[in-house]
Amino acid sequence: MKHNNLIVKPNTKINLSKISTSDTNGFNSKKEAKAMLKDNIKKMVELQAKLYAQDKYAMLIIFQAMDAAGKDGTIKHVMSGLNPQGTQVYSFKQPSKTELDHGYLWRINKALPEKGRIGIFNRSHYEDVLVVRVHDLISDQITPLKFRNKNIWKQRFQQINNFEKYLYENGIIILKFFLHISKDEQKKRFLKRIDDPAKNWKFSEGDIKERAYWGNYQKAYQEAISETSKTYAPWFIIPADKKWFTRLVVSEIIVYEMEKLEPDYPKLTGEQLNKLRKAKELLLDDKK
Ligand code: AMP
Numbered sequence: 001m002k003h004n005n006l007i008v009k010p011n012t013k014i015n016l017s018k019i020s021t022s023d024t025n026g027f028n029s030k031k032e033a034k035a036m037l038k039d040n041i042k043k044m045v046e047l048q049a050k051l052y053a054q055d056k057y058a059m060l061i062i063f064q065a066m067d068a069a070g071k072d073g074t075i076k077h078v079m080s081g082l083n084p085q086g087t088q089v090y091s092f093k094q095p096s097k098t099e100l101d102h103g104y105l106w107r108i109n110k111a112l113p114e115k116g117r118i119g120i121f122n123r124s125h126y127e128d129v130l131v132v133r134v135h136d137l138i139s140d141q142i143t144p145l146k147f148r149n150k151n152i153w154k155q156r157f158q159q160i161n162n163f164e165k166y167l168y169e170n171g172i173i174i175l176k177f178f179l180h181i182s183k184d185e186q187k188k189r190f191l192k193r194i195d196d197p198a199k200n201w202k203f204s205e206g207d208i209k210e211r212a213y214w215g216n217y218q219k220a221y222q223e224a225i226s227e228t229s230k231t232y233a234p235w236f237i238i239p240a241d242k243k244w245f246t247r248l249v250v251s252e253i254i255v256y257e258m259e260k261l262e263p264d265y266p267k268l269t270g271e272q273l274n275k276l277r278k279a280k281e282l283l284l285d286d287k288k
């Protein structure tokens with residue numbers, strides 16, 4: 001399935017209100033989508049095993065979205081079946097006092113995937129140019145007044161770009177997914193969370209308060225995405241009103257990007273193969 005249209009080209013200004021939240025790239029069969037997702041998960045499992053054995057690259061997959069856009073569900077469905085040993089999921093919440101006493105990238109650095117692993121971020125350093133911007137929380141983070149100037153967001157975009165370039169140049173492949181949901185679909189999902197006892201826990205009063213800032217968030221997202229989609233760390237805007245499509249297309253992109261790395265099991269040298277042969281002989285001679 002094509003997904004090239006979902007990448008945000010570097011140095012282009014996007015307008016989220018003009019980007020569809022329900023498009024399915026011409027794909028309409030939910031049943032077929034489920035089968036394709038299953039197939040992609042199989043491929044991912046194989047690719048992950050090789051990535052791990054190869055111990056060369058790490059992958060960092062970032063999910064950002066408005067509430068109820070499906071971050072948790074996408075992570076659960078797309079990443080199911082992967083070897084937990086090679087996968088690390090981090091959910092970034094409101095920063096603790098200790099985290100606030102450090103620069104905003106400190107906790108991010110600590111959570112980065114090691115070589116050979118896939119790291120999944122449920123929220124990320126982008127919160128520091130989203131919620132922090134929308135709710136003007138910068139004074140909790142930066143104490144000297146002279147550094148809280150009006151260019152602070154531009155500066156942060158620059159810092160994030162520099163940081164992600166540094167990660168890339170150290171072998172961390174970054175993919176960033178914005179799950180783009182409509183305000184209407186969010187309302188439907190919130191109502192479901194309120195009506196379904198199994199989903200009650202997912203709903204908090206604060207969600208309604210955040211919803212009131214919808215416009216501010218869309219603006220903050222659109223600027224952050226426009227300023228930080230780079231060839232070394234691209235953003236993908238994923239229509240999120242139809243969960244089956246979100247999951248399928250995210251899995252397609254991950255498989256595609258993993259295949260590009262051509263991960264393979266390490267090839268042994270002649271000497272190593274000889275050692276393996278000798279070990280086999282020893283084992284076969286061992287009569288116990
Ligand atoms: P949830 O993902 O629903 O568990 O909620 C986590 C909450 O933590 C969200 O409301 C985020 O906006 C908030 N959060 C995450 N990172 C930050 C941050 N750097 N500063 C302030 N709030 C944050």
Ligand code: MG
Binds near residue numbers: 067202
């Ligand atoms: Mg929440």
